[in-house]
Amino acid sequence: MCETKMAASNGIDPTRLDPEQYVLSLIGQALQKGLLRESDVQIFQTGCYGFLAELSRQWNGERSSSIRVEDAQMLIQSMLWLIGLVLKEQPAPEQALILLKRTPVKALYNEGLQIAHRKTRAAKIRWAQATGRLFQTKCSFYPDAFQGMRGFFQVYRPAFAAHEIHITADYPTFIPIVHLAGIEFIETYLQRLCLENDFLCRFDTAVVHALFDRRIEHGADQLFNLFEVVWLAAMGCICAGRSVQQLAISKDDRELLESSFRRMDQEQISGVLSQARRKLVQELDLPPALDTYVQQGERRLAGEIALACREHWLDRLFPADDQQRLQPIVCIFGQKMPDPEFRMLLDRLSGSNSEAEKLELIRSKIRSLADLEDLLLADCLTSAETEAVQALLTPQELAALWQRHVLVPSVKSDQLAKALQGFLQKYPPDVQSRIQMLAGRIEILV
Numbered sequence: 001m002c003e004t005k006m007a008a009s010n011g012i013d014p015t016r017l018d019p020e021q022y023v024l025s026l027i028g029q030a031l032q033k034g035l036l037r038e039s040d041v042q043i044f045q046t047g048c049y050g051f052l053a054e055l056s057r058q059w060n061g062e063r064s065s066s067i068r069v070e071d072a073q074m075l076i077q078s079m080l081w082l083i084g085l086v087l088k089e090q091p092a093p094e095q096a097l098i099l100l101k102r103t104p105v106k107a108l109y110n111e112g113l114q115i116a117h118r119k120t121r122a123a124k125i126r127w128a129q130a131t132g133r134l135f136q137t138k139c140s141f142y143p144d145a146f147q148g149m150r151g152f153f154q155v156y157r158p159a160f161a162a163h164e165i166h167i168t169a170d171y172p173t174f175i176p177i178v179h180l181a182g183i184e185f186i187e188t189y190l191q192r193l194c195l196e197n198d199f200l201c202r203f204d205t206a207v208v209h210a211l212f213d214r215r216i217e218h219g220a221d222q223l224f225n226l227f228e229v230v231w232l233a234a235m236g237c238i239c240a241g242r243s244v245q246q247l248a249i250s251k252d253d254r255e256l257l258e259s260s261f262r263r264m265d266q267e268q269i270s271g272v273l274s275q276a277r278r279k280l281v282q283e284l285d286l287p288p289a290l291d292t293y294v295q296q297g298e299r300r301l302a303g304e305i306a307l308a309c310r311e312h313w314l315d316r317l318f319p320a321d322d323q324q325r326l327q328p329i330v331c332i333f334g335q336k337m338p339d340p341e342f343r344m345l346l347d348r349l350s351g352s353n354s355e356a357e358k359l360e361l362i363r364s365k366i367r368s369l370a371d372l373e374d375l376l377l378a379d380c381l382t383s384a385e386t387e388a389v390q391a392l393l394t395p396q397e398l399a400a401l402w403q404r405h406v407l408v409p410s411v412k413s414d415q416l417a418k419a420l421q422g423f424l425q426k427y428p429p430d431v432q433s434r435i436q437m438l439a440g441r442i443e444i445l446v
Contacts, residue, residue: 330443
């Protein structure tokens, strides 16, 4: 009880613990917080060295406990890493610390070894399933990422080297893996590769390779993350109102996107990507796990787009396909949210005095252009707030609203028409002309 009360009053911050060196970082934090005494550490160290002698004999085939220094270091690392597996399964660092103090080292090691074996069996099954349905590509590094894991499963010995992975894992995942080792690294690497592979398999191989040819010179021989290239292309298609399955936009589309992105900071671009992601998730019926995964990299992608706009190389991220110039541009207004939910959103917006809070509400709750149009028609925002919302629109969405409210008004709203006209005037004249021309070509599906 005394230990529990002490932990509650001086909690350990889980974010300051290193997943790869969990035991050592937990002990270090506990010493700083006064949750662990030096005598406790000495008892744990004694237990580790005592068990190391037993582990060394197993390593030597029961012949002797005398081993090389580097082998002893490997066994100690492995022992601590396995103990870390057990401790990380505790609800909180404080419970992990209590378990560390009360449980013999050998018992913690054996439990960690069981966890490692369980994780390895599960990963091997998932790996075998994944290799049977890989996205077919001429980029050799991609299948090699999966095939290379065969070597891991063949040589992995968690009893003595649980922290090692034995493979290079050169192929990069969309979200880099840091501070993980052993089967935890392989488990996470495989999970991310499978999520990315599932997405890639939703597209025609020829379409994807045509994208690679436009985007990356000698792509088959280059090491790059296939998923990120296809995901960005899909984002471009969503923003440009193009068919996602074609993974292509025209030069005019890209120039409009660039003009729009140039007026935004990284946070605003991230907001646009977030809206496009939600549309793509709905259109392709993507699993929640992939949605969560991509969100982790959204801000980084927004930063790359902002940098590309500043330094004039957006064409590298969104390569144009001249054939798309001939394809119709479709803008889907989408399904409206239920009336009670929309009224609740209006009430929350009316009750807020913060423009930033209102924009965050709009970003998180608005799911379709139809809802956004209703919001702008509801006249619940100030002029500055209306302009901030309009800044979130892609050129194609702006063109669609221009068509419905200015060019060929199908919804009577002089106030929204004036707001759109005023907002468009902030663009350079050539961009204004492109958006007005686009408004005449776009096909709206309500």
